[in-house]
Amino acid sequence: MTDATAQPLPQPEGKKSSILVADAHTAKRNAAEGRFKAYGIIAILIGLLFLVALLGSIISNGAPAFTQTRVTLDIPLNEDEIEAAEASIVKTAKYNDLVGTAVAKALSDAGIETDMEPDSLLRMLSGSAGSNFRNRVLDNPGLVGSTQTFEFLASSRVDGYLKGRVTRDALVDDKNLDAAHLDLVDQMREAGLVNRGFNLDFILGADASDTRPEAAGMGVSMLGSFFMMLVVLACALPIGIAASIYLEEFAPQNRWTDLIEVNISNLAAVPSIVFGILGLSAFIQVMHLPQSAPLVGGLTLTLMTLPTIVISTRASLKSVPPSIRDAALGVGASKMQAVFHHVLPLAMPGILTGTIIGLAQALGETAPLLLIGMVGFIASNPPEGLTSGFMDPNSAMPAQIYEWAKRSDPAFYERAWGGIIILLLFLMTMNIIAILLRRKFERRW
Amino acid sequence: MPTIWIALLAIAIGVAGYLIGRRRAMSSAGGRIRNLHSLPNFYGMSAALSGLVPALLVLGLWTLAQPLVLQNTISDMISQDQLESTGSLGLAMSDVRRVADGLDLAVSESALSAEEASSIGTDLSEVRALLGEIGVALGSDVSQETLRAAQAYRGQSATGDLFKTLVVLAIALGGTALAIWRITAAFRARNFVETGVRMLLIAAASIAVLTTVGIFLSLIFNTVEFFRLYPAWDFFFGTTWQPSFSGRGGASQLGVVPLLWGTLYISLIALAVAVPIGLLSAIYLSEYASPRVRAFAKPMLEVLAGIPTIVYGLFALLTVGPLLVTVFGDNTVGWMRGGTAVMTAGLVMGIMLIPFVSSLSDDIINSVPQAMRDGSLGLGATHAETVRQVVLPAALPGVVGAILLAASRAIGETMIVVLGAGAAARLSLNPFEAMTTVTAKIVSQLTGDSDFSSPEALVAFALGMTLFVITLGLNVVALYIVRKYREQYE
Numbered sequence: 001m002t003d004a005t006a007q008p009l010p011q012p013e014g015k016k017s018s019i020l021v022a023d024a025h026t027a028k029r030n031a032a033e034g035r036f037k038a039y040g041i042i043a044i045l046i047g048l049l050f051l052v053a054l055l056g057s058i059i060s061n062g063a064p065a066f067t068q069t070r071v072t073l074d075i076p077l078n079e080d081e082i083e084a085a086e087a088s089i090v091k092t093a094k095y096n097d098l099v100g101t102a103v104a105k106a107l108s109d110a111g112i113e114t115d116m117e118p119d120s121l122l123r124m125l126s127g128s129a130g131s132n133f134r135n136r137v138l139d140n141p142g143l144v145g146s147t148q149t150f151e152f153l154a155s156s157r158v159d160g161y162l163k164g165r166v167t168r169d170a171l172v173d174d175k176n177l178d179a180a181h182l183d184l185v186d187q188m189r190e191a192g193l194v195n196r197g198f199n200l201d202f203i204l205g206a207d208a209s210d211t212r213p214e215a216a217g218m219g220v221s222m223l224g225s226f227f228m229m230l231v232v233l234a235c236a237l238p239i240g241i242a243a244s245i246y247l248e249e250f251a252p253q254n255r256w257t258d259l260i261e262v263n264i265s266n267l268a269a270v271p272s273i274v275f276g277i278l279g280l281s282a283f284i285q286v287m288h289l290p291q292s293a294p295l296v297g298g299l300t301l302t303l304m305t306l307p308t309i310v311i312s313t314r315a316s317l318k319s320v321p322p323s324i325r326d327a328a329l330g331v332g333a334s335k336m337q338a339v340f341h342h343v344l345p346l347a348m349p350g351i352l353t354g355t356i357i358g359l360a361q362a363l364g365e366t367a368p369l370l371l372i373g374m375v376g377f378i379a380s381n382p383p384e385g386l387t388s389g390f391m392d393p394n395s396a397m398p399a400q401i402y403e404w405a406k407r408s409d410p411a412f413y414e415r416a417w418g419g420i421i422i423l424l425l426f427l428m429t430m431n432i433i434a435i436l437l438r439r440k441f442e443r444r445w
Numbered sequence: 446m447p448t449i450w451i452a453l454l455a456i457a458i459g460v461a462g463y464l465i466g467r468r469r470a471m472s473s474a475g476g477r478i479r480n481l482h483s484l485p486n487f488y489g490m491s492a493a494l495s496g497l498v499p500a501l502l503v504l505g506l507w508t509l510a511q512p513l514v515l516q517n518t519i520s521d522m523i524s525q526d527q528l529e530s531t532g533s534l535g536l537a538m539s540d541v542r543r544v545a546d547g548l549d550l551a552v553s554e555s556a557l558s559a560e561e562a563s564s565i566g567t568d569l570s571e572v573r574a575l576l577g578e579i580g581v582a583l584g585s586d587v588s589q590e591t592l593r594a595a596q597a598y599r600g601q602s603a604t605g606d607l608f609k610t611l612v613v614l615a616i617a618l619g620g621t622a623l624a625i626w627r628i629t630a631a632f633r634a635r636n637f638v639e640t641g642v643r644m645l646l647i648a649a650a651s652i653a654v655l656t657t658v659g660i661f662l663s664l665i666f667n668t669v670e671f672f673r674l675y676p677a678w679d680f681f682f683g684t685t686w687q688p689s690f691s692g693r694g695g696a697s698q699l700g701v702v703p704l705l706w707g708t709l710y711i712s713l714i715a716l717a718v719a720v721p722i723g724l725l726s727a728i729y730l731s732e733y734a735s736p737r738v739r740a741f742a743k744p745m746l747e748v749l750a751g752i753p754t755i756v757y758g759l760f761a762l763l764t765v766g767p768l769l770v771t772v773f774g775d776n777t778v779g780w781m782r783g784g785t786a787v788m789t790a791g792l793v794m795g796i797m798l799i800p801f802v803s804s805l806s807d808d809i810i811n812s813v814p815q816a817m818r819d820g821s822l823g824l825g826a827t828h829a830e831t832v833r834q835v836v837l838p839a840a841l842p843g844v845v846g847a848i849l850l851a852a853s854r855a856i857g858e859t860m861i862v863v864l865g866a867g868a869a870a871r872l873s874l875n876p877f878e879a880m881t882t883v884t885a886k887i888v889s890q891l892t893g894d895s896d897f898s899s900p901e902a903l904v905a906f907a908l909g910m911t912l913f914v915i916t917l918g919l920n921v922v923a924l925y926i927v928r929k930y931r932e933q934y935e
Contacts, residue, residue, distance in 0.1 A: 029827050036829035040729025043722045047746050047803070050796045054749075057764045058756065242649030250643060251650070263653045269850065269920040270913065271857020273884050274660060277909045280891065281663035288512050288542075303656050310653070336639040364753025367859035370888050398755040405759050405864060413763055420756050431751065 065418025068199035096130035156411035213411035224394030231298025240309035276368030292393035312354025349441030462621035466492030483635035496621030544595035667906035686870035707880035718795025723802025761865030809843035849923035
């Protein structure tokens, strides 16, 4: 000790040390501190930047799907022409001719000059114009003889042009539409024949074939998702709660319990596509349930979400304080009564929150659905009734988005982004409900 | 009778049993509740449960087993030459089922009478035309034998359904009646019901184990079938992936090495993106950030985890891919040909994994005891030095576990690679080339029109098995490390 004080501390040569002025080493250390902190901030900013880029690209690409260009035409419903059309073999072709003539007439009425044939003019409209026209005439036979106003979907190219997706340069090699058509569209827009409106059909309608992106909608696949979620809710909630109650409240510490617990935590991390393989071989190969049915999709997703629900249910059962159980047992309830009458009701908000989050995860899952065949066909009709809803082939929202993303026409990409907006709105609603539930019923013991 | 009606009837019997049991208990106690061993509801429930549970159990098992049993008896009817002409038993059976379904449909649309459906068969073209009329198209010509088998199938499944109805309803009635008969005032109904409910809880908990067993069985059976058709050595060590769909069992080359390479390469890029960003943000959020910044930034980053993978897939295909092409494409350095590439998929997958890494590491860093930080700061270390030299080494095992979990997530990810990585199997080091992964190939091999008996389709199960084993191994190791680490500081 004396030695230490006896020897003077070695002073840096020619420098006076001060507590107020940092020396080189301290400055370096402080700079490292600043740098380290900056790395963290940069990392968070990059993460947030990715989020903004993702959401931005979803919204900017998807928003146009919610508007749709339509062409308004007055068509005189001449009885002879309609009879002639009905008598011919290709009926819609005749109706298409009628629509084509109406377009030509509307153009000349509006004072727009063109040397195009009605046939070529018709390409500005959706391919379904003729059949839509026919359906409306057949549904309302009383209209025949009068002149009626019809709104037809414009073709996806015209729609894309007005939304800025299709340019004149892009049409050089296009066999459907020329730049001349686009000049016409500009003039028609000024004359009020072409207008853009809200696209309710996209939200409620059915998918359409490859050639008619303008008519494709999400409605039917939404129903498919809805029926799947019903199956998931009906299976996963009771099984999940029962399993968690057993593991949390009754299970003795033995090998079997250990095995179940290890299993659940591993299942939660098994890739979703493996559940698709399981669904394919168990439900379709072995049990011969119908392919592409929401029932099969729902069962597969049930197996997938079960671990998530069990984990969150156990957490909320665990958060109910033991004093509640002790009190119930103290006044003479059996263990089963204590759990079902007291613990379970108190844990219910937490369980519901976990279930909603599990459902949201199931709603957005795509990979297992690909394997059980919920893609690759056009879900054109909404299911009739409950049995048909569960058993008939249908698509689901994420599978429908995947289907559109695979098609070659860029007009479908817009639909896919729009579908994502709808899907995310559903997920957001579910998550907000979960958060509100938690806020409202959360109890601190 | 359809299964759902049988189930509903059994439930109705259960409800009736509940009411009767309750009343019987009350009357046996002379209408005075204090004479009963348990509350009256327990007597009702004991009656309902003892009929309903076994009935529904038998119903479920029977519904599962009937197709299997039928398949066995019917497949004996199919002769060897028939097998050779259709190719495999599975195909022959699916023919039989289609014809049987067609006959069912014909009967239900009254194009055929029930007797006709089981006796028709003198003229095969007639059957074909008839089924064609009601919209059942038969691919190959129906042989006499297939038709006979289909008729036998129909007959046996009708008998099976009849017996199923009878047996299930008999069990429901019998079980309920037996339980009602046992009810007296002294019957320990609560103990009986609670044991039953406990059994049901155990059964529910065992579903997790059953799921794993199901996954394992569905993979193993089809994988074994695949290795019977295709040598295992060529699968595990083959360096070419070239399935041919033209001829069955023809010149397909199904080597898994290029797929594994693509999977690992993409996962590696994803981790290279996710680990630094995730880890650094976790450190900042848990060590430096003010509560307000934390309350904002943490949920925002976690939004990334809640977005479905199909959205990331589309983002890769339509936004990131084209963006990378404009940066690295032919106009600038010419490294990249098309939008789908290892880089595209890896980058987007990295974004997806950021919240996964950050929230797991956040938990782990937070669980490092404060005393360790205080000790280091008290010795004069700066905050950054404390984090780097004390907190991180202490948290390292946990962080490694988190990274392994993220890696297993990346390896099993499907939608991003299906849309963003391309379809060509390649062994290359260039990250701007399109490659494909195990998951993407599982999807493409199982979503075509191929039947389940060709090696080209069965290979998907072998791929699934490979994937399952790899991810399971990673998970087990990761969970072990994380758990071990938690125990250390608890």
